[in-house]
Amino acid sequence: MTSIISARGLTKRYGRTVAVDHIDLDIPPGRIVGLIGPNGAGKTSALKAILGLATFDGELSVMGKDPSRERAALMEDVCFIADVAVLPRWIRVWQLIEITEQIHRGFSREKCLEYLTHTKITPDQKVKQLSKGMVAQLHLALVMSIDVRLLVLDEPTLGLDILYRKQFYTSLLNDYFDEQRTILITTHQVEEVEHILTDLVFIQDGKIALEASMDEVEKRYVELMVRPEMAEKARGLKPLYERELFGRHIFLYDSAEREQLASLGEIHTPSVADLFVATMKGGQS
């Protein structure tokens, strides 16, 4: 299987600061990958390199193309939403549709207008007259009407209320995603995307802290909740991370013996958010 994105030793420096530090990454087609990391971990720098918006060191190939030299050609097969605020404010909706139609070969005006009928957006409105949520709807409608193989979303729902955020991901999953397409998402709101992701990439200090499919995560990681009296025993089994909640001790294990853990307390699959915290804290100690 050929990778959609393949990076070897991808590095991005800003002066002396290293934002992305020799990353190796392979993203196969037909996946929804969450690129998750704390602020300043290098997510956006990595995305910008992938999208041909920044220079970088190392090897990077996106659908067989070098993004730093072939951005325009690459964009035939890639769409991205940087965040909700980047549509030009002066433009009218119909002008935006016309320009996209004339520049993007894979754009379908019918599809776009169809998506827009489900919103309050009208063709004659200017982007600056739309609310933040409506701009996000408009951008998503545009992007979903373009037939591409890779969609990159960088904090696409930043600053939107919960209704818009839910709707955003629902339409993305129901109307857009299929086996041929790959979606790469970065976000802080991990809880919202964890149910749609097929793969996780944690990034910390410019390095990859974890790269695994959700199936692997489910198999590898287990969370154990125990009463205080069992805590010492649980700690002995080398948990990645420990926290306390309502007087219970919660431990997170990597590749542990499930039956053994089950004898100590309740076990379940950790949420991505908990796994993230555990990985970040674990990586620091």
Add this chain to the structure above:
Amino acid sequence: MNRLLALIKREYWENKGALRTTPLVIGGIYVAFLLMSIFTTTHIDSDLYTFREAVRIMGEQAPEHRGMIMYQVMLGSSVLFTVVMSFVIFFYLLGSLYDDRKDRSILFWKSLPASDTLTIASKLITAMVVAPLTFFVVMILTHIIMSIIGSFMVLSADGNPWTLFISVSNPLKAWAMIATSWLAQSIWALPLYGWLLLVSAFAPRVPLLFATLPPLIFAILQTWIEFLRTFTLKNNIVGVIGNWMFNSPAILTAEVRDRHGEIALGIPLTKDFDHAVTLANILDRLFSLQMLAGLVIAAVFLTGALWLRHRATDN
């Protein structure tokens, strides 16, 4: 080609105020002044006595002479359009690679499969062709409206507008001359356009300062060093830029001297080129060594602008 057209359309939509409204305002000013002068005349002289006299005297002139005056009036009326258009293009180019970096919409534009070369080409074409075109269309409309108003005026003074000024004038010749001079000016101004695009792609903020300060500082240093060396103030960059402007192939001079109209290419203060408004003189400028040097400079600036645009993102 389709993509380039789409990008040019974008420039037109984004700058509708500058590219369409501005020439309309100038045309409106011309028409308003004409109407005001008509009202003033009729107010002071309700029998139109003076005006009838003027029509009569003009009618006595030879047709060739009347044609010549019409030609000069038309060329002369283009000067205001030319000057305002130059300002419009100046500020348009200065913002063209800066505004979308400032409001981050560059991230949207760069998500489209249009190369940076095509983007810069669309901006340059807008400055060189689209702006002159919109100004030209509005100027022609202005000429037509003013002729209609003038005809009614002549009719009401019992004159015949057709024989008096319409049949003797050659509007196509005047319009062709103006269009040619504007297109020639687009080429002549390429070093400036290149510089503005470069600054627009580079400036972290206030592009106007970045566009004007470097030549100014350079000029001051040059003058100072020149003075220290020779104790004279000879040609420096200010002189070079001034000469370049005075030699422009656009009609920048229209004045009345000793009751004769004087129309000239550029500003007739230099002797490098003949300033008479002829096609040969326009071509003479385009095929000169100065122009060649200008094209080389423009190419350097444009390459720089492209290099910067390629690396530009939202911060």
